[in-house]
Amino acid sequence: MSRWIRIVGAAFTGLTGAACLAILTMVAVILGDIALHGWPHLSWEFVSTAPSANLAEGGIFPAIFGTVALVLLMTVAVVPLGVAAAVYLHEYAPPGSRFVHVVRLALQNLAGVPSIVFGLFGLGLFVRFTGGGVDRLFFGGALTFGQPCILWAALTLAVLTLPTVVVATEEALRAVPRSYREAAYALGATRWQVVWHVVLPQSVGGMLTGAILAVSRGAGEVAPILFTGAAYYLPHLPSRLNDQFMELGYHVYVLTTQSPDVEATKPVLYSTVFVLLGVTFLLNLAAVLVRSGIRRRLRQT
Amino acid sequence: MTPLLELRDFSAWYGDRPALRGVSLEIRAGEILGVIGPARAGKTTFLRSLNRMNDLEPGFRTAGKVVYRGVDVYGEGVDGAALRRRLGMVFAVPVPLPGTIYQNLALGPRFGGRRGDLDARMEESLKAAYLWEEVRDRLHQPAFTLSGGQQQRLCLARTLMLEPEVLLLDEPCSGLDPLSTARIEEALQQLKDRTTIVLVTNNVMQASRVAVRTAFFLDGRLVECGPTEQIFVRPKETVTHDYISGRFG
Numbered sequence: 001m002s003r004w005i006r007i008v009g010a011a012f013t014g015l016t017g018a019a020c021l022a023i024l025t026m027v028a029v030i031l032g033d034i035a036l037h038g039w040p041h042l043s044w045e046f047v048s049t050a051p052s053a054n055l056a057e058g059g060i061f062p063a064i065f066g067t068v069a070l071v072l073l074m075t076v077a078v079v080p081l082g083v084a085a086a087v088y089l090h091e092y093a094p095p096g097s098r099f100v101h102v103v104r105l106a107l108q109n110l111a112g113v114p115s116i117v118f119g120l121f122g123l124g125l126f127v128r129f130t131g132g133g134v135d136r137l138f139f140g141g142a143l144t145f146g147q148p149c150i151l152w153a154a155l156t157l158a159v160l161t162l163p164t165v166v167v168a169t170e171e172a173l174r175a176v177p178r179s180y181r182e183a184a185y186a187l188g189a190t191r192w193q194v195v196w197h198v199v200l201p202q203s204v205g206g207m208l209t210g211a212i213l214a215v216s217r218g219a220g221e222v223a224p225i226l227f228t229g230a231a232y233y234l235p236h237l238p239s240r241l242n243d244q245f246m247e248l249g250y251h252v253y254v255l256t257t258q259s260p261d262v263e264a265t266k267p268v269l270y271s272t273v274f275v276l277l278g279v280t281f282l283l284n285l286a287a288v289l290v291r292s293g294i295r296r297r298l299r300q301t
Numbered sequence: 302m303t304p305l306l307e308l309r310d311f312s313a314w315y316g317d318r319p320a321l322r323g324v325s326l327e328i329r330a331g332e333i334l335g336v337i338g339p340a341r342a343g344k345t346t347f348l349r350s351l352n353r354m355n356d357l358e359p360g361f362r363t364a365g366k367v368v369y370r371g372v373d374v375y376g377e378g379v380d381g382a383a384l385r386r387r388l389g390m391v392f393a394v395p396v397p398l399p400g401t402i403y404q405n406l407a408l409g410p411r412f413g414g415r416r417g418d419l420d421a422r423m424e425e426s427l428k429a430a431y432l433w434e435e436v437r438d439r440l441h442q443p444a445f446t447l448s449g450g451q452q453q454r455l456c457l458a459r460t461l462m463l464e465p466e467v468l469l470l471d472e473p474c475s476g477l478d479p480l481s482t483a484r485i486e487e488a489l490q491q492l493k494d495r496t497t498i499v500l501v502t503n504n505v506m507q508a509s510r511v512a513v514r515t516a517f518f519l520d521g522r523l524v525e526c527g528p529t530e531q532i533f534v535r536p537k538e539t540v541t542h543d544y545i546s547g548r549f550g
Contacts, residue, residue, distance in 0.1 A: 183396040188386030
């Protein structure tokens with residue numbers, strides 16, 4: 001009996017450990033393969049120049065630029081909206097209210113929607129409806145905002161990442177001790193003063209965690225920007241909100257599927273994927289550094 | 302003399318659970334009222350009903366009246382935040398907020414919309430809380446670096462920054478060593494000249510040392526209330542006597 005239990009125990013330890021090893025192996029293989037094949041073709045020229053028309057030569061600078069611009073725009077849109085929603089849900093709405101329940105249900109649904117559906121949704125709501133409406137109202141029907149562009153792509157990604165930001169912010173709000181709120185109320189604070197002076201400063205870290213997760217998610221998505229703004233090839237960089245743009249993930253898709261000579265584009269493809277991972281990592285790192293800076297400043301006071 | 306604060310047949314519930322049952326009590330300007338009673342007697346609910354701290358509690362209901370300066374605080378159009386500035390509160394556990402000692406002290410006036418120089422009032426409040434000598438050189442250090450007893454005196458000073466008319470203290474010494482307790486009691490003795498104090502305490506001896514009048518609560522009811530000496534020496538009710546002499550609770 002006791003021997004049997006020992007065997008089961010050892011087997012269980014082995015199985016759970018093996019699962020962890022499998023994860024490590026997968027990540028190592030993916031990263032190793034990309035690094036191995038992506039590194040040789042990398043050069044300053046590759047990351048700083050535009051591709052030639054057939055995409056197999058030249059660099060990918062417009063795609064890097066477009067990705068960073070897209071993600072920054074998305075962050076600017078999603079963080080205030082997500083934080084505001086979370087603050088209402090957690091600080092203002094009466095607990096157990098029907099409205100809160102419905103909003104949470106909506107968020108869960110939003111998180112479960114396939115990303116290609118967001119792409120179509122963005123095309124319908126932002127490009128056609130909003131953009132088209134703006135054109136009719138302000139530009140006399142001339143095609144200005146009623147076309148795929150970086151603004152609509154960023155907003156589509158913002159909708160996609162909204163649940164992430166709301167959930168992370170709510171988590172942070174929940175972590176603020178009740179006693180802090182009570183102490184502030186007892187000092188004659190109104191509800192918004194409690195939120196503004198006590199609760200929000202304490203939850204900045206969590207909000208930025210939400211932003212970081214949103215960046216990670218948003219930077220890698222291709223489907224939502226497919227119809228809402230990403231361009232196959234552009235000779236110039238986007239300079240206005242209603243410009244189209246190149247993007248690394250989309251560029252990878254294009255290189256893989258649209259090239260007549262797969263072997264010729266392979267080195268470019270590998271290096272592009274390498275750069276995509278690198279850019280995502282750097283965007284994350286930037287957000288993490290901002291967060292730790294803010295946390296340090298909070299701890300000092 | 303009309304009382305500063307008055308409860309008229311006041312009852313309170315948390316959801317279905319009654320916490321106060323038909324309490325009528327007067328609090329006079331300038332007195333220290335001690336509130337004693339065993340756990341769950343309704344002492345804290347009583348205190349938090351005076352400045353409407355329980356507004357935040359979901360399911361909290363009241364009946365009857367709490368009258369402050371002739372106004373029913375549960376009536377229409379009463380500004381809870383303004384009320385809490387007049388009836389300042391100190392909790393059982395010291396709650397310094399993140400930030401420096403200075404920032405903690407500035408919070409109350411800032412919530413009240415007051416700008417300008419607060420240094421003079423800070424010195425006065427810290428002196429009144431018997432903390433000035435210990436922190437005068439470190440006002441810009443984090444409040445968390447203070448000891449537990451110092452933190453509680455900081456919380457007292459922070460409440461005094463509001464210049465409250467009534468000071469509501471909820472077992473303010475429950476987690477403190479005897480020396481810190483003595484400091485706070487000294488501070489209260491000095492403060493009674495300019496504020497009215499309601500002191501909820503689990504420590505019967507503290508009430509006998511500090512309070513002018515003492516109220517004994519049991520099971521959500523006010524059993525009796527009178528001059529402290531009378532409550533301690535010849536209480537009207539036997540339960541009061543039993544509680545004070547440590548026979549239950």
